[in-house]
Amino acid sequence: MQLTDRKIGFIGTGKMGESLIRGILGAHSEISIYASDVYEPALERLNKELGINVSTENASTIMNSDIVVLAIKPQILKDILAQIKDDITSDKLVISIAAGVPVAAIEDELNSDARVIRVMPNIAATVAEAASAICTGTNATAEDAEVALAIFRSLGSAIQIPEKLMDAVTGLSGSGPAYIFPVIEAMADGAVHEGLDRASAITLAAQTVLGAAKMVLETGMHPGELKDMVTSPAGTTIRGIHTLEESGVRAAFMNAVIASSERSKELGK
Numbered sequence: 229m230q231l232t233d234r235k236i237g238f239i240g241t242g243k244m245g246e247s248l249i250r251g252i253l254g255a256h257s258e259i260s261i262y263a264s265d266v267y268e269p270a271l272e273r274l275n276k277e278l279g280i281n282v283s284t285e286n287a288s289t290i291m292n293s294d295i296v297v298l299a300i301k302p303q304i305l306k307d308i309l310a311q312i313k314d315d316i317t318s319d320k321l322v323i324s325i326a327a328g329v330p331v332a333a334i335e336d337e338l339n340s341d342a343r344v345i346r347v348m349p350n351i352a353a354t355v356a357e358a359a360s361a362i363c364t365g366t367n368a369t370a371e372d373a374e375v376a377l378a379i380f381r382s383l384g385s386a387i388q389i390p391e392k393l394m395d396a397v398t399g400l401s402g403s404g405p406a407y408i409f410p411v412i413e414a415m416a417d418g419a420v421h422e423g424l425d426r427a428s429a430i431t432l433a434a435q436t437v438l439g440a441a442k443m444v445l446e447t448g449m450h451p452g453e454l455k456d457m458v459t460s461p462a463g464t465t466i467r468g469i470h471t472l473e474e475s476g477v478r479a480a481f482m483n484a485v486i487a488s489s490e491r492s493k494e495l496g497k
């Protein structure tokens with residue numbers, strides 16, 4: 229299966245649509261991308277910067293594409309599906325990235341033979357480091373799942389999961405970059421407090437998060453074991469860890485993931 233033979237269309241070129249387009253072009257510069265949005269200045273900018281085909285007509289994007297990515301807000305998805313229903317023929321694969329919206333709710337708005345896949349990517353697709361999960365709808369074939377996995381693996385990592393776990397993934401990796409950006413900023417703030425310049429502090433904080441993540445992924449070791457490798461008896465790190473534990477940092481992060489997952493469930497109702 230050659231991804232580069234497929235034409236990919238985006239309905240919605242906001243933050244996530246643009247992130248995915250940039251990521252895909254970074255991985256496969258020769259792929260044909262079509263995109264539509266109601267906001268013309270964004271389309272013009274993307275056409276100028278990335279050379280993609282743009283239109284204010286969703287029907288035009290769909291007509292030109294084999295794969296149609298729905299990158300619009302969950303709250304307007306139903307209305308847009310009603311508008312594009314008859315343009316989505318069974319030869320097209322529909323990929324929805326809308327948080328919370330179940331595949332069945334999308335299928336209900338389209339013709340009965342529509343091939344639908346639901347994906348939860350994240351904003352790090354922009355730099356080909358997204359963490360994505362996919363699940364398939366009633367008519368999506370095994371090849372469709374392979375195509376979706378190939379697209380999202382070219383933007384980072386991607387796994388296939390049962391749909392009932394999509395809300396958990398949304399709370400974890402879909403929203404997760406936004407939990408970590410303030411962590412990087414706050415760690416840098418601490419070093420600025422101690423006299424380091426802002427730019428160096430942000431670079432060191434970000435590289436520290438990147439390096440820690442890479443160690444978890446590449447060594448396969450448990451994060452707790454890796455933490456112990458840094459923590460010398462009566463050293464500096466255990467002092468910092470003690471302070472974090474006193475602040476309830478673990479409960480705070482667990483609660484963030486749980487709250488976000490709950491919101492994803494609400495969006496699906």
Ligand SMILES: NC(=O)C1=CN([C@@H]2O[C@H](COP(=O)(O)OP(=O)(O)OC[C@H]3O[C@@H](n4cnc5c(N)ncnc54)[C@H](O)[C@@H]3O)[C@@H](O)[C@H]2O)C=CC1
Pocket residue numbers: 239240241242243244245264265266267270286298299300301302304308325326327348349350351402403
């Ligand atoms: N921002 C993120 O990090 C992530 C977002 N998502 C999902 O991606 C989807 C898009 O989210 P964002 O990009 O953050 O929102 P956004 O608001 O930045 O982008 C939505 C875009 O849809 C466009 N739009 C509105 N009406 C339209 C219409 N009738 N036809 C075509 N385009 C139309 C808007 O002009 C806007 O550019 C949402 O469903 C969200 O749940 C999923 C994972 C991560």
Ligand SMILES: O=C(O)[C@@H]1CCC=N1
Pocket residue numbers: 327398402403
């Ligand atoms: O905040 C949101 O609703 C979207 C979905 C996951 C990340 N951003």
